[in-house]
Amino acid sequence: MKKEIYFVTGNPGKFEEVKKYIEKNVPEIEIKQLKADIPEIQTLDQKEIIIDKAIKAWEILKKPLIVDDGAMYFEKYNKFPGVMSKYVAIGLGFEGLKKIVENEDKARFLLYIAYIDSPESIKLFEGKSEGKIRKPDKFNGNPHLPYSCMFVPNGTDKVYEDLRHTKEGEPFLHRIKALKKFIDWYKKEKI
Numbered sequence: 208m209k210k211e212i213y214f215v216t217g218n219p220g221k222f223e224e225v226k227k228y229i230e231k232n233v234p235e236i237e238i239k240q241l242k243a244d245i246p247e248i249q250t251l252d253q254k255e256i257i258i259d260k261a262i263k264a265w266e267i268l269k270k271p272l273i274v275d276d277g278a279m280y281f282e283k284y285n286k287f288p289g290v291m292s293k294y295v296a297i298g299l300g301f302e303g304l305k306k307i308v309e310n311e312d313k314a315r316f317l318l319y320i321a322y323i324d325s326p327e328s329i330k331l332f333e334g335k336s337e338g339k340i341r342k343p344d345k346f347n348g349n350p351h352l353p354y355s356c357m358f359v360p361n362g363t364d365k366v367y368e369d370l371r372h373t374k375e376g377e378p379f380l381h382r383i384k385a386l387k388k389f390i391d392w393y394k395k396e397k398i
Contacts, residue, residue, distance in 0.1 A: 334388070
């Protein structure tokens with residue numbers, strides 16, 4: 208019998224990506240979705256946010272689950288946009304984002320996945336991708352992921368948008384890096 212783990216997200220694209228990747232690599236797991244946007248505490252500490260989200264999601268579901276929290280950081284700014292990445296992108300729009308960065312500016316994506324199967328047991332898995340900015344002339348990506356069409360990870364000359372959903376792109380993607388760590392841990396500890 209497969210073990211059910213819920214992925215708590217309101218984003219259907221993110222859910223399908225995570226479900227496909229985990230179930231392909233750990234057939235003993237079935238990923239289900241809890242469509243919920245968990246309110247986030249206000250802090251610049253991304254780890255505090257993900258732990259708080261995991262606990263809040265646990266209180267809703269009381270079943271094994273994962274949540275994630277991703278952020279873009281521009282090195283020339285202090286922790287910015289960081290935990291406010293989504294709201295900065297919505298507020299500034301793509302053209303506004305292009306005004307606050309330059310080509311070759313260093314940047315990184317940082318993502319945490321939290322797994323919780325009881326309030327006393329939360330495990331964090333980090334995925335990080337270092338790189339630089341390449342400002343395109345026009346926006347040609349997913350409107351919910353504006354950073355993806357301007358971020359070039361170290362080790363490739365392609366932007367994130369062109370690497371997503373490709374086997375070639377997996378070594379560069381922060382979510383996949385965190386998922387691999389989660390899967391390795393889960394196979395050792397839970398199967």
